[in-house]
Amino acid sequence: QSALTQPASVSGSPGQSITFSCTGANSDVGHYNLVSWYQQHPGRAPKLIISDVTKRPSGVSNRFSGSKSGNTASLTISGLQAEDEADYYCCSYAIGGTWLFGGGTKLTVL
Amino acid sequence: QVQLQESGPGLVEPSQTLSLTCTVSGGNIIYGGYYWSWLRQHPGKGLEWIGYIFHTGNVYYNPSLKNLVTISVDTSENQFSLNLISLTAADTAVYYCARVSGNAFDLWGPGTVVTVSS
Numbered sequence: 001q002s003a004l005t006q007p008a009s010v011s012g013s014p015g016q017s018i019t020f021s022c023t024g025a026n027s028d029v030g031h032y033n034l035v036s037w038y039q040q041h042p043g044r045a046p047k048l049i050i051s052d053v054t055k056r057p058s059g060v061s062n063r064f065s066g067s068k069s070g071n072t073a074s075l076t077i078s079g080l081q082a083e084d085e086a087d088y089y090c091c092s093y094a095i096g097g098t099w100l101f102g103g104g105t106k107l108t109v110l
Numbered sequence: 111q112v113q114l115q116e117s118g119p120g121l122v123e124p125s126q127t128l129s130l131t132c133t134v135s136g137g138n139i140i141y142g143g144y145y146w147s148w149l150r151q152h153p154g155k156g157l158e159w160i161g162y163i164f165h166t167g168n169v170y171y172n173p174s175l176k177n178l179v180t181i182s183v184d185t186s187e188n189q190f191s192l193n194l195i196s197l198t199a200a201d202t203a204v205y206y207c208a209r210v211s212g213n214a215f216d217l218w219g220p221g222t223v224v225t226v227s228s
Contacts, residue, residue: 034213036213036214036215044220045206045218045219045220045221046157046215047218048215048216051212051213051214051216052213052214057216089157091159091214093213096173098159098173098174099159099172100159101156101158103155103156104155104156104157
């Protein structure tokens with residue numbers, strides 16, 4: 001299976017809302033509601049911010065939200081803050097019993 | 111709280127075998143119904159799932175790595191391990207261990223850098 005497709009970079013100003021896309025296929029994103037999102041700051045391990053498309057783990061800001069339509073999942077950050085500057089990765093379970101990740105999107109807060 | 115910590119060699123020669131261990135502290139590996147996973151991140155690239163194991167020994171591998179990887183668990187030591195054979199430069203990466211809760215990787219170790227070079 002191929003990795004999920006994410007834009008390489010996005011940017012936004014403080015206070016703005018920004019949406020990341022994650023495009024898969026009928027065999028992964030489109031087949032299961034098992035999409036998760038991870039935030040990774042430089043030199044740090046990834047941190048889970050969204051599971052099962054829309055669920056936010058305890059302790060994660062409600063400024064983060066997830067959704068899905070067809071083969072594309074999305075992560076939205078509202079009220080952008082400087083600390084949100086990081087890499088964001090999507091992940092989906094896929095037919096055949098494997099987990100696929102996207103290549104990641106680098107968020108720059110202007 | 112539960113923490114994970116990877117350990118193992120930082121430098122391995124090509125064609126050799128990589129052995130990494132993940133030690134789980136602050137909680138028992140047999141409780142909670144969790145799977146325990148290995149993932150890696152090539153330099154400047156995205157993440158790749160390698161496989162995961164249940165405390166009973168039930169194990170699942172990424173089909174693309176299945177012939178090269180073995181994941182095992184030692185419940186007496188509260189650890190699980192990764193063996194990756196026939197290393198090449200393409201295996202140079204940061205290797206992470208992580209806990210699987212439900213359908214996501216909810217807790218990660220800090221990662222360990224592995225370089226394959228002679």
